[in-house]
Amino acid sequence: MEKKLSHINYQNSVINIKSLYKSFGDLHVLKGVDLQLFEGENLVVLGRSGTGKSVLIKVISGLLYPDEGSVNVLGKDVDELDEKQLMALRLRIGFSFQNSALYDSMTVRENLEFPLVRNKRSLTRVEIDKEVEQVLASVGLSQAINQMPSELSGGQRKRIGIARTLILRPDIMLYDEPTAGLDPITCTEINNLINDVQEEYKTSSIIITHDLTCAKEVGDRIVMLLDGKFERQGRFNDIFDSEDDRVKAFYDYNFIA
Numbered sequence: 001m002e003k004k005l006s007h008i009n010y011q012n013s014v015i016n017i018k019s020l021y022k023s024f025g026d027l028h029v030l031k032g033v034d035l036q037l038f039e040g041e042n043l044v045v046l047g048r049s050g051t052g053k054s055v056l057i058k059v060i061s062g063l064l065y066p067d068e069g070s071v072n073v074l075g076k077d078v079d080e081l082d083e084k085q086l087m088a089l090r091l092r093i094g095f096s097f098q099n100s101a102l103y104d105s106m107t108v109r110e111n112l113e114f115p116l117v118r119n120k121r122s123l124t125r126v127e128i129d130k131e132v133e134q135v136l137a138s139v140g141l142s143q144a145i146n147q148m149p150s151e152l153s154g155g156q157r158k159r160i161g162i163a164r165t166l167i168l169r170p171d172i173m174l175y176d177e178p179t180a181g182l183d184p185i186t187c188t189e190i191n192n193l194i195n196d197v198q199e200e201y202k203t204s205s206i207i208i209t210h211d212l213t214c215a216k217e218v219g220d221r222i223v224m225l226l227d228g229k230f231e232r233q234g235r236f237n238d239i240f241d242s243e244d245d246r247v248k249a250f251y252d253y254n255f256i257a
Helices: 053-060 083-090 108-119 126-139 154-168 184-201 210-216 245-255
Strands: 011-023 029-038 042-046 070-072 091-097 172-176 204-209 221-226 227-235
Touching: 011 053, 011 204, 011 245, 029 053, 029 204, 029 227, 042 184, 042 210, 053 070, 053 172, 053 204, 091 154, 108 126, 108 154, 126 154, 126 184, 154 184, 184 204, 204 210, 221 245
Parallel strands: 042 204, 042 221, 091 172, 172 204
Antiparallel strands: 011 029, 011 070, 221 227
């Protein structure tokens, strides 16, 4: 069953990318990309490994600059921001990394406290504890608060990574291959969590993936990156109603091979 779209505000785009080009030497990765992310939307960027999906995230966050084109995030032209302004913008963007990016020497509590203490120095101990407990409850891992990352499963680490991102209440979430390396049951749990985060925290999200089950379960809209451009976009069934051999091969690899 496809998701309903009543939660999306199509009058407000929180990311607006126009005619984006990015190359690395002779390797032309993004070749004139146009993209909008609307307020409240889960947008899936689908494509094979090495097609430029992660480069797109880095450009959105100002870690890479475009060769041509414009990138506007939350009303700010990213390439015109100085370092202080860029850091302020990044605090409004949550990153869920493929490897969860937890500090192995810290407990779950300490991992979650770290961004709060670093960025919201005025919080009291009681306020910090409340925030940590609330966000852990949101990802269903209240019992893990005093565990070390090494004691957690891959799916639990992924959940804690998402919790650490949510604790700063970002406007935008960027998920990089959220189901990579997980078993099918855990993948479903993470997909459900992404949808729960969208509903509870009112986030607008870009989900980078090559997992079609993930795309189908979380995507309000899907764009497919082929040969450096978004060749197809729409709902899941719209994307794969195609005779394009590149599209059919992608579908067959996920669901038939």
